[in-house]
Amino acid sequence: MATEFMSNEIALLAIFILSIFVGFEVVSKVSTTLHTPLMSGANAIHGVILVGAIVVADHAKTDLELGLALAAVVLATINMVGGFVVTDRMLQMFKGKPKAKKDAGDDK
């Protein structure tokens, strides 16, 4: 039992560390215009804490626990759903941008 527990902990640690590297790599080169939407999109992704909020709401034993868990569900939903919608709205504004660059270049 003890060894099984350890290996699970190590597996989680490995996942954690590998995720750090993936996170670093995946956004290493981004143009400044995309900084805000990227931040907003990443912001929406951590709204997946909703999953955790649902799990704790499921096994809450007291009213206090249930109340806090449901508050977490509400907040996490706002973060996740609102985050993806607002990011999409931002990106809608950017469409057609590469073409604009070309036109400006022709002026010279």
Add this chain to the structure above:
Amino acid sequence: MSRNLYDLIGLAAGICFILALKGLSSPKSARRGNLIGAVGASVATLIVFFYTNDGEALNNQTLILAAIAFGTLVGVPAAQKVQMTQMPQLVALFNGVGGGAAALVAIVEYLNLGEKASTAVVVATVFTVIVGCVSFSGSIITFLKLQELMTTRPVVFPFGRQIIALTLIGVLVSGGWVISSGGTTPLLINGLLSLLFGVLFVLPVGGADVPIVISLLNAFTGLTVAASGYVLQTTLLIVAGTLVGASGTILTKLMAQAMGRSLFGTLFGAFTAKAQVSAGLADARPVKSGSADDVAILLNYAQRVVIVPGFGLAVAQAQHTVRELADLLASKGVEVAYGIHPVAGRMPGHMNVLLAEANVPYEQLVEMEEINPTFPQTDVVLVVGANDVVNPAAKTTPGCPIYGMPILDVALAGNVIFLKRSMRPGFAGIENELLHETKTTLLFGDAKDSLTKVVSALKAL
């Protein structure tokens, strides 16, 4: 649903998040990337309902669904209706509630486990509470600053550093107390001190640096989510949280670089830069201020005009008026372009979004690298509510806070007109030499009022 199937679907959701971040890093795939992220998050949320309790309905399922419905009813309209200018603060707010949610999740699990919680889990809980609360209260302060519900300038108070340091020590000590003795009171105190620390930590940050802080707090929330994933032993939360934490850290660094700021200077600069700001305010050299008619005449007889929008344009909501002016000039045969500094406004890309809202044609929005060589052939530059992004001090004054930041070289143009609210320096708090040059004309007032006056003066000519 078996545990293996659940974990595999969770893995797929994790891959969606990686692809989402990858997609968001390039203009062509950004929108698709965001959609992929949304799909991943939805799938991850859906399968919880089927896996937990072996296919039976969740306990409190109705309440949970009601809470989700309520959250959606709050979040979606807010995201859909928010004005372009207010998006940054909405992102800050969403980030804050996410951090708060993660802290709550860890607290509930901690209460639920009671004596059964292992030391590692308690440590992770304390981490989640501290960072989640800091992210929550810090984001609220950034929201208040951006919404102008409080001053946007750095808030410095006597013994600020000492108070912040003491609060941080309090946070760490109370965290240690939770770990060593358990119980709910220490956790409550730890949470409250962390909330206070979040407030104190963001107060000294100046308005221009707020986006960097939002990005940093976003990374914090990511780490909080990862830690609560550890508390709950949920791989997906660890993956998603860590991805956001790591990419958010890099993004924060990139944003600070684009603004020519060091992260350390952003967070702690207010306490050291105070002397410099007051020195700047004391400058009383003469400036040339003009009337709307003077400005209209200058513009009317120009061949080529470049409009440099900044933060003041966003505040005054003057994007439609500036477009009216540009159209009017174009109808009089003046060549008009907008010079867009990548970090003008409150968020990188802010100006593009703002002007797109007013239907300014894309081809008129010219990025810094492309517009800079054209300034010597430009007769008039109209700076609307921008300051730091055209401040030559970034090139000429080593040691000033914005030194090294690329700027728009408007000083090379024939005439420069500044629409400003007052002589107050920009957000970086540095005096702008350009204001005192002979080729510069200032028109004081709210950007929208000033522009409206200039438009009517132009029509009268």
